[in-house]
Amino acid sequence: MNKIVSLICGIIFGIGLVISQMVNPEKVLGFLNIFRDWDPSLAFVMIGALVVSAPIFHLFKNKNKPLFSSNFSIPTNKEIDKKLIIGSVFFGAGWGLIGLCPGPAITSIALFNVSSAIFVVAMFFGFYIASKVK
Amino acid sequence: MNIVNFTPLSALSGGLLIGLSVALFFILNGRMIGISGIASNFIVSKENRIENFLFLIGLIAGPLIYNLISGNEINISISSSVILLIIAGILVGFGTRLSNGCTSGHGISGISRFSIRSIIATITFMLVGIITVFITGIV
Numbered sequence: 001m002n003k004i005v006s007l008i009c010g011i012i013f014g015i016g017l018v019i020s021q022m023v024n025p026e027k028v029l030g031f032l033n034i035f036r037d038w039d040p041s042l043a044f045v046m047i048g049a050l051v052v053s054a055p056i057f058h059l060f061k062n063k064n065k066p067l068f069s070s071n072f073s074i075p076t077n078k079e080i081d082k083k084l085i086i087g088s089v090f091f092g093a094g095w096g097l098i099g100l101c102p103g104p105a106i107t108s109i110a111l112f113n114v115s116s117a118i119f120v121v122a123m124f125f126g127f128y129i130a131s132k133v134k
Numbered sequence: 135m136n137i138v139n140f141t142p143l144s145a146l147s148g149g150l151l152i153g154l155s156v157a158l159f160f161i162l163n164g165r166m167i168g169i170s171g172i173a174s175n176f177i178v179s180k181e182n183r184i185e186n187f188l189f190l191i192g193l194i195a196g197p198l199i200y201n202l203i204s205g206n207e208i209n210i211s212i213s214s215s216v217i218l219l220i221i222a223g224i225l226v227g228f229g230t231r232l233s234n235g236c237t238s239g240h241g242i243s244g245i246s247r248f249s250i251r252s253i254i255a256t257i258t259f260m261l262v263g264i265i266t267v268f269i270t271g272i273v
Contacts, residue, residue: 003188005162010189013155013167013238014196020148021141023197024210030139032260032267037138041145046241048149049156054246056157057166061247066164073165075244077234077251084255087233088240092259094225096266098214101237102230103169105223106190108210110197115212119223126227127174134232 001068014107020045023107025099025116032096083134156242166247168239169193170230229259 021027022045030039065071095101100108100119108116156167163185176186197208212219230236233255235244240259244252 002163002185005159006185007188007192007195009155009159009163009167010192011196011199012151012158012192013169013189014193015200016148016151016155016196017193018148018197018200018208019151020145022148023208025212026210027139029267032263033271034135034264035268036271037136039139039141040137041139041141044142044145045149045152048146048151049153049242050149050246052150052153053156053160053242054248057160057246060161066160067162069162069164071164072160074247075166075234075249078249080251080254084233084251085258087229087231088255088258089262090225090229091233091236092229092262093266094222094229095237095259096263097218097222097225097270098212100212100222101169101226102173103193103236103238105226106169106173107193107196110194111208111210113210113212115214115216115219116210118216118219119212119226122220122223123227124173124177126224126229127170127177127231128227129224130228130231131174131178133228 005068013103014110016049017104017107020048023104023111025104028095028099028101028104032099152238152242156238156246166239166243168235168243170227170236171234171239174227174231233259 017023031042098119105116105120105123109120159165159167172186172189235255240252240255
């Protein structure tokens with residue numbers, strides 16, 4: 001069941017990225033362009049996601065176990081360290097350069113866009129370097 | 135500042151679906167979704183590899199299924215040079231793993247948990263994204 005859930009959740013997430021237009025880098029850059037012509041839409045993506053995920057998380061986090069798995073796995077790291085800040089600065093810079101973050105980048109593979117495919121390969125290379133450095 | 139291309143309804147409905155995906159994955163599989171984590175664990179870790187792989191396949195199948203049902207074409211345009219794409223891709227891949235989260239992992243899952251770490255990460259990458267767009271708009 002775990003595997004079917006993973007596939008279905010991926011599909012729902014991917015459709016959400018398309019409908020919200022997060023998958024369109026121009027839309028993302030428009031959101032980040034607050035000093036000129038600002039497109040506030042993506043704030044609504046976040047609001048829409050949080051009004052569902054936040055209450056559900058807090059309703060279920062103290063339950064014994066998830067339906068199809070032996071235990072909940074919730075991040076425990078609370079440290080505000082250099083890695084968190086430097087990593088977020090790097091990510092923000094890359095995000096602002098093209099307008100793609102990991103989810104939309106992977107989803108855009110379905111659109112056969114050469115530019116986004118190059119980005120995805122570079123991104124996976126970045127994942128790999130980070131796994132060696134950390 | 136001018137407000138342009140504002141599409142609150144499609145943004146909100148897409149957002150609700152993303153939230154639904156995060157909520158279901160948590161209730162059923164017990165994990166909080168972070169795409170950079172799922173994608174990078176798929177290549178560097180054996181744990182949950184099949185689940186991570188299937189999630190990624192679902193992400194890619196999403197637009198195809200949407201296209202089948204709605205009949206709407208999905209068009210994106212990226213006009214950046216190859217060098218810039220590679221630099222940005224590496225920054226996004228490396229940065230999200232160093233900070234353990236991206237727009238989904240920190241921005242949605244982390245903020246849903248009211249994690250201070252994630253709130254700080256989200257503010258940081260948004261601010262740096264805004265500054266980057268501001269600078270690239272000048273040069």
